[in-house]
Amino acid sequence: MKIIERLKLSEAKHIKDFDDHATTLLHAEIIQRKPLLRKLYVDFYKQFKNSVCEPEKKTLVELGSGGGFIKEVIPNVITSDVLELPNVDKVFSALSMPFEQASVDVFFMFDVLHHITAPRDFFKEAIQCLKVGGRIVMIEPANTLWSRFIYKNFHHELFDTQAEWSLEEVGPLSQGNGALGWIIFSRDRKVFEKEFPSLRIVRMHNHTPLRYLLSGGLTLHQLVPSFTYPVIKAMEYVLSPINDWLGMFQTIELEKVD
Numbered sequence: 386m387k388i389i390e391r392l393k394l395s396e397a398k399h400i401k402d403f404d405d406h407a408t409t410l411l412h413a414e415i416i417q418r419k420p421l422l423r424k425l426y427v428d429f430y431k432q433f434k435n436s437v438c439e440p441e442k443k444t445l446v447e448l449g450s451g452g453g454f455i456k457e458v459i460p461n462v463i464t465s466d467v468l469e470l471p472n473v474d475k476v477f478s479a480l481s482m483p484f485e486q487a488s489v490d491v492f493f494m495f496d497v498l499h500h501i502t503a504p505r506d507f508f509k510e511a512i513q514c515l516k517v518g519g520r521i522v523m524i525e526p527a528n529t530l531w532s533r534f535i536y537k538n539f540h541h542e543l544f545d546t547q548a549e550w551s552l553e554e555v556g557p558l559s560q561g562n563g564a565l566g567w568i569i570f571s572r573d574r575k576v577f578e579k580e581f582p583s584l585r586i587v588r589m590h591n592h593t594p595l596r597y598l599l600s601g602g603l604t605l606h607q608l609v610p611s612f613t614y615p616v617i618k619a620m621e622y623v624l625s626p627i628n629d630w631l632g633m634f635q636t637i638e639l640e641k642v643d
Contacts, residue, residue, distance in 0.1 A: 409468060412603050413452030420611035421600035425593070428618075429524055430458035433493045436522045436638060443490035448479050449497035462493065480506045484514040494523035499542075499565035502552045508581050515641040520587070525566030527591040527635040535598060535633060536563050546572070570637055584639045591632025595621055598633065 416422050433455070434440055440459055447455050450464035450473050465475040477483055479501055492511060501507050511521055526536060528546060536544040544563040550573070552560045562568075569577055570589060578586070595617050601607045609617070624631055 409452050409466075409470060411452075413454075413472070415603050416452055416454070419600055419607050421596065421607055421609070421614055421617075422602065424614050425596045425600055426453060427458060428596075429495055430455050432524070432636065433495075433522055434459050436520070437491055440491075444488060445491050445493065446484070446489055447493040447495075449494060449500070453495065455493070480510055482510055482514055486513050487516045487519075489514045490516055490519050492519075492521045492523075494521065494525075496525065498523050498525055498569075499563050500552075500561045502560060504550050504565065504569060505580065508584060512581070512583055512641060517641055517643060519641045521584070521637075521639040523566070523637050525635050525637060526563040527632040528564055528567035528571070529591055529628070529630050529632050531594055531631045532633045541604075566635060566637060583641055583643050585642045587638040587640045589635060589637050591628040591635050592625070593621060593634045594624060594628065594631035 416426060430453075437443055437445065441461055443461075445459060445462045447453075447462050447464050450466050451470070452472075453464075454472070455462050455464065463475060464473045465477060466473045467476065467478055469476050475483065479497070480503060492515070498504065498507075515521075526532060526544070533544065533546075536542070540563065542561045542563045546564045546568065548562050548564065548568065550565070550569060552562060552565075570586060574586070577584075596614070599608045599613075599617060
């Protein structure tokens with residue numbers, strides 16, 4: 386059997402009950418026992434923290450916390466998810482959030498936007514909840530030459546760059562289009578800016594071509610020894626000038642301007 390077919394079979398078996406909260410708990414265990422993956426999460430959380438001035442004084446919310454552990458890096462974050470999980474503070478949908486108008490400083494999202502069935506409704510809801518000057522900081526799959534090859538051949542989720550914004554409602558986690566961030570903020574950027582003028586795109590950059598892949602992610606075995614993490618990170622730094630061709634993730638920052 387070809388390696389791609391074996392990997393797809395492994396992923397299909399893993400996500401059979403992707404919408405079951407037990408699967409998210411399993412993900413939490415996997416993250417903790419895979420050193421490379423855990424260190425990558427820490428670095429992503431630090432990226433979130435560094436995007437906020439004096440984060441300890443702000444009202445910060447992570448949407449779709451899942452099996453993560455952001456409080457270890459940013460203790461005052463309000464964690465949330467659509468599933469009832471032991472590590473989340475609040476359970477709600479990103480399309481209907483329990484926050485007063487103009488009360489939130491920052492929403493953090495790691496691999497969450499591309500699971501939201503109605504992104505337009507989410508942006509409207511976020512605008513209501515954010516303070517003026519508040520931000521949405523999200524990390525999403527990138528659309529690069531390298532990432533397209535990986536996501537289309539080695540990943541269970543759809544990666545369709547021709548799709549529309551909305552997603553078919555299947556389950557809270559099993560639906561998704563990994564290309565959604567690129568679709569909204571790159572392919573359809575003018576549409577986004579016209580429909581949501583109060584959300585300014587502050588920054589977009591591709592990054593992390595190797596670490597997630599070599600960690601094995603949530604479904605495959607770690608591919609390299611744990612002690613190589615600093616070396617891999619250094620290699621990524623050297624490769625950073627060509628991240629628009631190699632990056633597997635993209636950080637997108639939006640700011641509410643009025």
